[in-house]
Amino acid sequence: MSLSTGATARTASPKERSLWMLDRLVPGAGANNVPAALRIGGRLDRPALRTALTAVVRRHDALRTVFHAADDTLTASVLAPGEADLDVQEIAPSADGPQAALTSFAAPPFALDGRPLIRAGVLADGDDDVLCFVVHHLVFDTVSAGVFTRSLARAYARVLRGEQPYPPDEGTGPVPVLDEPAPRSRSTDFWRDHLAGFDPGALETDCGTGHNPDRPTLAGGRLDHTLSPGATAAVRKLAKELRAPEAVVLLAAYYLLLAAHGAGPDLVVGTPVNVRGDGAADAIGYHVNTLPLRTAVDPGEPFRALVTRTRNVFFGALSHADAPVDGLLGEVARPGASWRGSLFRHVFNYVPAPGDAGLTFGDAPARTEPAETGYCKFDLELNVLATPDTLSLRAVHGTEALAEADARALVRRYDALLSGLGEAADRTVAEIEVGTDADRAALRTGYEETVRAGGAAGFVAAPDGREALPGVRGELCLVATSRPAADDGYDGEHPLHGPYRRTGELARRGHDGTLEVLGRADRRVTVHGVPVQLDRLEALLASEDGVRAAAAVLRKGDDTGTGGLVAFLAAPDDPQLLDRLRKRVGAELPAAAEPGAFVVLDALPTAADGRPDLAELERRAAADGATGAGASDDSDGQLLADLIELWQDILERDDVGPQANFFELGGHSLLAAKVAQRSGKLAGVRVRLADVFANPTPVTLAEHLRAARA
Numbered sequence: 001m002s003l004s005t006g007a008t009a010r011t012a013s014p015k016e017r018s019l020w021m022l023d024r025l026v027p028g029a030g031a032n033n034v035p036a037a038l039r040i041g042g043r044l045d046r047p048a049l050r051t052a053l054t055a056v057v058r059r060h061d062a063l064r065t066v067f068h069a070a071d072d073t074l075t076a077s078v079l080a081p082g083e084a085d086l087d088v089q090e091i092a093p094s095a096d097g098p099q100a101a102l103t104s105f106a107a108p109p110f111a112l113d114g115r116p117l118i119r120a121g122v123l124a125d126g127d128d129d130v131l132c133f134v135v136h137h138l139v140f141d142t143v144s145a146g147v148f149t150r151s152l153a154r155a156y157a158r159v160l161r162g163e164q165p166y167p168p169d170e171g172t173g174p175v176p177v178l179d180e181p182a183p184r185s186r187s188t189d190f191w192r193d194h195l196a197g198f199d200p201g202a203l204e205t206d207c208g209t210g211h212n213p214d215r216p217t218l219a220g221g222r223l224d225h226t227l228s229p230g231a232t233a234a235v236r237k238l239a240k241e242l243r244a245p246e247a248v249v250l251l252a253a254y255y256l257l258l259a260a261h262g263a264g265p266d267l268v269v270g271t272p273v274n275v276r277g278d279g280a281a282d283a284i285g286y287h288v289n290t291l292p293l294r295t296a297v298d299p300g301e302p303f304r305a306l307v308t309r310t311r312n313v314f315f316g317a318l319s320h321a322d323a324p325v326d327g328l329l330g331e332v333a334r335p336g337a338s339w340r341g342s343l344f345r346h347v348f349n350y351v352p353a354p355g356d357a358g359l360t361f362g363d364a365p366a367r368t369e370p371a372e373t374g375y376c377k378f379d380l381e382l383n384v385l386a387t388p389d390t391l392s393l394r395a396v397h398g399t400e401a402l403a404e405a406d407a408r409a410l411v412r413r414y415d416a417l418l419s420g421l422g423e424a425a426d427r428t429v430a431e432i433e434v435g436t437d438a439d440r441a442a443l444r445t446g447y448e449e450t451v452r453a454g455g456a457a458g459f460v461a462a463p464d465g466r467e468a469l470p471g472v473r474g475e476l477c478l479v480a481t482s483r484p485a486a487d488d489g490y491d492g493e494h495p496l497h498g499p500y501r502r503t504g505e506l507a508r509r510g511h512d513g514t515l516e517v518l519g520r521a522d523r524r525v526t527v528h529g530v531p532v533q534l535d536r537l538e539a540l541l542a543s544e545d546g547v548r549a550a551a552a553v554l555r556k557g558d559d560t561g562t563g564g565l566v567a568f569l570a571a572p573d574d575p576q577l578l579d580r581l582r583k584r585v586g587a588e589l590p591a592a593a594e595p596g597a598f599v600v601l602d603a604l605p606t607a608a609d610g611r612p613d614l615a616e617l618e619r620r621a622a623a624d625g626a627t628g629a630g631a632s633d634d635s636d637g638q639l640l641a642d643l644i645e646l647w648q649d650i651l652e653r654d655d656v657g658p659q660a661n662f663f664e665l666g667g668h669s670l671l672a673a674k675v676a677q678r679s680g681k682l683a684g685v686r687v688r689l690a691d692v693f694a695n696p697t698p699v700t701l702a703e704h705l706r707a708a709r710a
Contacts, residue, residue: 188327
């Protein structure tokens with residue numbers, strides 16, 4: 001992948017294309033921007049800074065590497081040293097403080113149109129200047145930030161002294177882009193085996209918003225938290241006792257935290273690893289591979305065993321870090337029409353504290369200043385900053401996956417979990433407490449207030465029978481208020497609340513102790529990797545004028561990609577009614593909740609209790625393919641036929657029909673980009689990558705394209 005100045009364009013690598021896919025999924029968002037900032041104790045000399053910055057950019061080919069995006073092709077080339085001179089912008093202050101001002105500067109995306117992928121600015125904040133630079137991840141990473149900062153500081157000091165930015169003994173020629181060697185075949189085989197059979201549904205937790213928007217914003221929030229002295233001491237005690245790096249102990253505890261919130265037991269967490277080889281420590285560029293570390297959390301094993309397995313996985317992965325998993329996406333990606341990661345949604349990153357001690361710009365001291373884009377690519381990124389005395393967390397969460405209260409609770413529970421692990425290495429995972437004192441108080445207060453108010457006493461049970469933590473979904477259980485009632489068919493006995501009966505309803509306690517009922521547990525299904533509450537869909541359908549009754553079932557998919565939801569309606573056979581329903585569902589529910597077919601009946605079959613006979617409806621859906629009204633009424637038959645042919649061509653298979661789900665047939669984000677580009681040409685409209693995720697079948701994409709042309 002090495003380039004020299006003036007080199008002809010090269011095709012982007014798979015891991016570069018993966019970053020580009022994210023840019024295409026959320027245009028207008030700087031989710032791939034890498035910001036870094038330094039607080040300078042004094043004022044920077046702007047002309048000297050501009051001269052030093054220009055010299056550093058001219059020095060490093062990586063900082064002059066530009067990308068051109070055209071259709072479904074991404075190419076890279078290097079600008080000549082004189083073609084990439086940069087100015088230093090003045091960052092506008094914000095009434096919300098310096099962090100908000102830096103975020104406003106860091107957030108705007110870069111266009112992949114051949115222009116440089118770096119900008120720099122200075123924010124005047126009181127007596128200090130805050131220097132901020134923002135670089136696209138395609139040519140930069142966090143290791144690069146340290147190299148760039150040190151190089152810029154040295155060049156700036158020399159310019160202030162009236163000298164050239166670089167001393168003569170360092171040479172005058174540009175530093176070429178680091179050439180990453182091709183992945184070894186044994187490393188590729190390792191990852192193929194490591195991820196075989198993984199189901200991304202195991203990444204779903206029972207906390208958070210439960211939302212999976214069709215067109216994400218990738219909006220993110222950040223929480224900073226210094227681990228308690230007890231937690232830090234416990235981690236370092238366990239690291240010594242179990243002969244594992246403290247990063248491994250922290251990662252094992254992260255797996256346990258996720259499992260305690262409903263994920264797993266088969267879990268994958270992404271961990272970024274620097275892949276610069278010997279002699280290349282100061283190379284600037286995108287030289288990080290995020291390794292998908294897979295392990296199982298067994299409730300019956302001691303935490304010691306989880307640490308041992310995590311250590312083995314960790315070191316095994318490090319020895320095969322040369323193979324970016326992006327190149328295997330088509331082989332290891334699992335079905336699911338979701339923009340969220342098909343391999344991992346949670347990231348763990350252990351980094352030593354920034355090495356800026358003693359850094360100066362001229363005579364002015366400099367120290368690291370937090371800078372964020374306001375975006376997050378994952379549900380939760382847990383960054384651990386380690387110093388000899390402390391462990392600090394910087395948790396970045398996707399707000400579409402986790403509300404701030406849920407993210408804050410996870411961070412605090414992680415601290416509490418670590419604090420208790422110091423003497424718990426031999427306790428089983430199931431026996432280890434994860435909740436905080438605040439959690440226990442919220443559960444107790446919510447229960448007691450319900451009883452005092454005269455309501456039905458109840459609690460929310462996790463799958464293992466224990467009381468679910470606040471914010472975590474589980475099954476609502478009603479508690480007996482008297483012993484005779486307790487003897488009348490109750491399902492179990494809670495150690496604090498007494499006998500209880502399961503209701504089959506999903507619920508959760510809020511962080512303030514309030515109880516929220518979410519719907520029937522047996523009406524929650526997963527469609528294309530996305531959780532869907534069927535009773536919510538049914539309620540929406542039944543609320544439409546003309547619909548007497550509605551029921552929805554999940555038709556199991558087969559190898560033709562025709563799985564999905566089927567809606568049965570007791571309603572008149574009116575195409576306009578069905579069109580209204582499709583539009584309402586599309587506007588009010590995620591794409592995964594949109595029925596692939598509507599079947600109109602005079603009346604729904606009923607079971608003995610008078611409710612819709614779901615077993616019979618499932619049988620009908622499976623027997624006849626449920627190609628009822630609305631399943632394929634495309635008024636532009638040629639467009640639908642062209643899209644079916646497009647599916648066949650890109651997926652390289654012939655068994656594609658109008659309802660074939662692109663992602664169930666093996667499609668993934670890189671192939672979806674081709675669908676977006678080619679379907680747009682077919683229809684003469686612009687099609688975004690997010691449109692393909694939201695409309696993953698030929699018939700639904702045809703409807704979208706017709707609407708876009710109207």
